[in-house]
Amino acid sequence: MDRTPVIAVLESGILTLVLNRPARLNAMSNGLIEAMNRELARARDDADIRAVLLTGTGRGFCAGADLAGGGTVDSKAAEPPDLGANMDRIFNPMIRAMRELPKPIVCAVNGVAAGGGANLALACDIVLAARSARFDQAFVRISLIPDLGGTWFLPHTVGDARARALAMLGAPVPAEEAERMGMIWRAVDDAALMDEALKIARQLAAGPTLSYAAIKKAIGAAATNTLDQQLDLERDSQRALGRSADFREGVAAFLAKRPPAFKGC
Numbered sequence: 001m002d003r004t005p006v007i008a009v010l011e012s013g014i015l016t017l018v019l020n021r022p023a024r025l026n027a028m029s030n031g032l033i034e035a036m037n038r039e040l041a042r043a044r045d046d047a048d049i050r051a052v053l054l055t056g057t058g059r060g061f062c063a064g065a066d067l068a069g070g071g072t073v074d075s076k077a078a079e080p081p082d083l084g085a086n087m088d089r090i091f092n093p094m095i096r097a098m099r100e101l102p103k104p105i106v107c108a109v110n111g112v113a114a115g116g117g118a119n120l121a122l123a124c125d126i127v128l129a130a131r132s133a134r135f136d137q138a139f140v141r142i143s144l145i146p147d148l149g150g151t152w153f154l155p156h157t158v159g160d161a162r163a164r165a166l167a168m169l170g171a172p173v174p175a176e177e178a179e180r181m182g183m184i185w186r187a188v189d190d191a192a193l194m195d196e197a198l199k200i201a202r203q204l205a206a207g208p209t210l211s212y213a214a215i216k217k218a219i220g221a222a223a224t225n226t227l228d229q230q231l232d233l234e235r236d237s238q239r240a241l242g243r244s245a246d247f248r249e250g251v252a253a254f255l256a257k258r259p260p261a262f263k264g265c
Contacts, residue, residue: 005032007057008039013050013205014198015043022058027066028116033090040097050205050264052101053197054124055108064115064138065091087147091116095149098123099220102213104204108197109133109175109184119148122157125216126200127184129175130193135183136172156223157183208246209264 007018017039019026026032043049056062098105107124114136121127121135129135137154139146146154146167154163158181166173175187188196204212214237222230241247246262253260 005029006035006039008042010046010049012202013048014053014201015039015046015049015051016053016055016201019054019056019062021066022056022060024066024068025060025063025112025114026056026058026117027063027068028091028120029066030086030090033094036094037090037097040094040101043103044097044101047264049103050207050209051103051201052105053108053201054105054121055194055197056110058111060111060117061109061113061133062117062120063112064117067142083144091148095119095123099149099216102216103209104212104216106197106201106204108193109135110190110193112136114138115146116148116150119146119150119153122153122183123149126204128193128197128200129178129184129187130190131175131187132190133175133187134172135175135178136170137166138170140168140170152223154183157181206262208250208260208262210241210244210246214241 004020007016007020009016009018017036019032021027021029021032040052043052104126105124107121107127109121109127109129111130111133113121113129113133115138118135118137121129137146137150139150145151151163151167154166158166162181165171173181173183175184178184179187186196218230218233218237221233225233245265246260249262250260
């Protein structure tokens with residue numbers, strides 16, 4: 001059993017979550033996913049948490065689901081496994097919680113992100129990767145489909161043609177190429193990864209969290225909204241944000257030429 005599959009540290013408004021199964025390249029066991037779901041619920045409910053930073057320990061970010069003993073698949077079962085049941089129970093709730101979290105999530109991909117691990121990273125809001133990292137949609141090698149939102153994230157980040165090729169060929173994508181094709185925000189030198197990720201997380205934690213929540217909601221809705229629907233959503237969001245104390249503080253700080261002090265209200 002994993003002792004601490006996810007290390008969680010809260011400091012200065014940033015909840016840092018570190019996937020912690022280095023002997024398995026942080027492959028996702030049931031215990032790891034359940035720990036992630038608990039921490040995401042905590043991030044949702046705790047007003048002191050203003051941003052989340054996700055990374056991995058050791059030489060990999062996440063090697064996907066643990067097929068060799070993490071409880072996600074029983075390879076010795078007499079009957080074929082119901083992979084969808086576990087997805088409904090813990091995997092899909094995790095991705096939904098990440099996308100619906102009204103706070104920004106920064107991901108620092110410190111090594112290989114394979115299978116579900118790649119899509120776990122893509123579920124975050126701002127993704128940085130070490131130059132030595134790579135993203136690998138490995139599902140087709142075991143006759144599966146990209147999950148954890150992979151078939152949604154890929155076309156929306158890299159386009160239909162690239163998404164189809166990445167899913168069907170299972171070719172690994174180095175971090176710098178992932179940046180060029182728009183899959184991630186930025187590839188950075190390995191030694192600078194955590195400093196850069198923390199810099200962004202600190203900026204977000206000090207920023208207007210109400211605005212970030214509205215941005216996440218609006219961008220998520222844009223995939224299915226018509227332009228008219230999106231304009232209405234923007235109108236409603238601006239109306240609500242315009243009544244907030246943070247908007248008043250932002251305008252006052254702009255006029256006074258001083259840094260704003262946002263409170264999330």
